[in-house]
Amino acid sequence: MMIRKALATLSAIVSMAALSPAAHAESGWHLLNMTQGVTDISRRIYGLHMLIFWVCVVIGVVVFGVMIYSMLKFRKSQGAVADTTMVHNTKVEVIWTVIPVAILVAMAVPAANTLVELEDTRNTEITIKVTGYQWGWQYDYLENGVVFFSRLSREADAARRMGSGTDVTKIEHYLRDVDNPLVVPVDTKVRLLVTATDVIHAWWVPELALKKDAIPGYVNEIWFNIDADKAGTYRGQCVELCGRDHAFMPIVVKALPKDDFQNWLKTTAASQKQAAASQQPDAAPAVANAG
């Protein structure tokens, strides 16, 4: 009775799922694995991930194979009689301790090598300070004085409200789009200095294989070097719970060819200087009024 009821409810849920408007532009069924990314480090991390994955698969096949074989072969219903003398075997026990040690050492070496390389923040060409706050990011190009905030795109910010009446699946890059993306050059070792003003956040773009906590009072360093032929837009979001709108502080990185980047930097620096200059007279009377 109970089971029939549970099954009926379940089939109702399943049919609901089938009928609901899941027909958005990009299907997610194929998204099963880690991205290979667009940097040398991200590909090496992907390689490590696949290596350890296949090691686990092989061990799994052997161990699960033995268990399944036992379950099929040694059934009481098939007349199997227990061998109660089999309680200990030093040779076997030593073997199944030593083999995993060897596998782990074999895994630790390439992992340590990659780690040493990705902690090497020498010879970076550009430094950008990334500051997390509730709930957005600030990017500060330290060498050029370009500073701006980056927040969830207005369209998505309106649509995500409860009862907004907007079908979020119709919004392009829902929750993965910002007003001002972080612009970086390709083929350049870019250093990020990551920090935060209020609570802990974390900066992550899967294609760059970087994730670093943004912590008040700390300045963490990370770097990436995007392949010369991989100009494009890469998307991520905050990955450390940072309060109510944690889900709504995306990160967008726009990687430009070197020349385009220099042009963008020059134009932006100039327009920001102009804006700052034109704001001066506006700001003064405001202060005067307040006084």
Added chain:
Amino acid sequence: MAHDSQAVAHGDTHDEHKPHGWRRWIFATNHKDIGTMYLIFSGLMFFIGGVMAMIIRAELFKPGLQFVDPQFFNSMTTMHALFMLFGAVMPAWTGLANWQIPLQIGAPDMALPRLNNFSFWILPFAFTLLFCTLFVPGGGPASGWTMYPPLMLQTSEAFPMSIFAVHLMGASSILGSINVIVTIMNMRAPGMTLLRMPLFVWSWLITAYLLIAVMPVLAGAVTMLLTDHFFQTTFFTAAGGGDPVMYQHIFWFFGHPEVYILILPAFGIISEIIPTFARKPIFGYEAMVYAIASIAFLSFIVWAHHMFTVGMPLAGQLFFMLSTMLIAIPTGVKVFNWSATMWKGSLTFETPMLFAISFLFLFTIGGFSGLMLAIVPADYQYHDTYFVVAHFHYVIVPGAVFSILAAVYYWLPKWTGKMYDERLGKTHFWLSTIFVNVLFFPQHFLGLAGMPRRIPDYATQFTDWNMVSSIGAFGFGLSQILFPYIIWKCVKSGEPAPARAWEGAKGLEWELPSPAPHHTWEVPPSPEVVARGAEH
């Protein structure tokens, strides 16, 4: 106690001498009554935490905010974890310890019965207090069960209530552990040497030491949060010279042993059940004991693997990567020994064995993803994504929870004197095992594709697998309703169970009649009986 020893001296066992009515429970000092209360409490918390999980999965069924405010969603993820870890799993272990340890070591009761009563009765107050935070201005704690500052310090009215609730839970666990240690160390029957103890008793002895070692650390960490919030200290506030990362180090120094507190007794349970249904002693008994002890030791030196992304020095990251990988070795030994116990056995597949086998497969999958998470560069991609959510749910749900279910099915005939309905038990098993995989396996995909944990709304490419996961969650949740029904049916109208309810069962508890009388082993079992139970 004086009364009991007198009874023994007179060779007179007052088997059914027990208080009646509400006094029996409020003033309970009998290990069986207290064990029962712990288990019922744990079941209740499991369903409350389960409802919270259903709210989370309902919101995540599709993108956009449908049902709850993000702040409430965050308090659901926080409370779900606290209710499940401290309310469901840990009290279930203490309940099983209360029932089984005295029966298994031939002791008349737990060593400290009034302390036992106290450690149980703290819990309802702790969880009522925690639950009430949902109704105060600002809502419940919403900074994750890890309570990281500075975010935790932004909690409003719920802040002191949550901290006090955590203090109470910690106190209850410490008192319970003291009782377990004193009982095991002092009250074993003659002939029950340490290396003759059942593995469930061993696993609990080691767990109890872990609890005593780390619960005070948690209490210290949350007390510092309290003074940061109310007394202007700045332990964890950078602006005052404090360090938010130090909290994480202290928390995980507690938190990692805590993870093993949740799973070690499961290792003990599985080591009881597999030999019974393979009709063959456990393979490598001593290796099993040493493996549990090594896992417990390693649990103290791996904590920072929960925080590889905070910006640790290279040497620190390498150390914590290597120490974490080492855990795979004793864990591997355990899995190999369980497999070897089934090898050349004479297997039958009653409900406890089915859950134990499911544990073997699915806990091992959780172990594999744990090994992957240990590889620091790869962890930079996995950290704080659904891959981690999938990992720890694989070790906690088909790991700890399935072994609790297995243990209840296994010992229910001893506790009630009646058999549960095997057909319903098997239905419960198949529904649980299928849905737990539908629920958690796709979360590996979501994490690898880049979905962060603890978010109420997500980018549209994550929709499909989230739907699958939510369907699995509803299926898993509904299937669990069968469990109390099966127990109720067993108590009400089960077939009478023999003293040795399972053909292959060894151990002192099976030497007692079913149901076990209110007072047992008032006269310790003879060394011959002890030796018969400890054939390994």
